[in-house]
Amino acid sequence: MENSIRVRRKALKMSQAELGDLTKVTRQTINAIENAKYDPSLALAFKLARTLDTTVDDLFQDQA
Amino acid sequence: MENSIRVRRKALKMSQAELGDLTKVTRQTINAIENAKYDPSLALAFKLARTLDTTVDDLFQDQA
DNA sequence: ATAAAATGTAAAACATGTTTTGCTATAATT
């Protein structure tokens, strides 16, 4: 599944490590998700959306 | 995390098994999620939202 | 040009999500 985390994170001038801190995961987790190695858990998806000031449905582009 | 799957499923007069079929998981998975044993994966959350004619953000009530 | 910060990557261990099989209990249908 694709997502707009990197774009939104950069728009907020935030590093992967900072975003990880705010969402209580490691920077490696943020990195892996941005690079679509795997999808976050639903709980983390909500945390990311909240932190990046958007919604889950907007942050993730679910294909079909 | 809480969700409105049961309510919406019943509104559509659907059984757990049917919803499982439509979203390609077993009825046990639907049952466990409805009874909040665990959260679905993000991909399944999207499938459920689509099938139940709503959005992920609406279907799941993320607390804080 | 150098140093510092940020990002990419990887393997092992651990945590959580899903299937399979099977059995019990409750609701709906005949």
Added chain:
DNA sequence: AATTATAGCAAAACATGTTTTACATTTTAT
């Protein structure tokens, strides 16, 4: 009242998500 459909529950196996540790590469700042 009996049968059938639906729902709850559980353990083992398997799949996916996250952390930890560590090192390499790229970008930004001095």
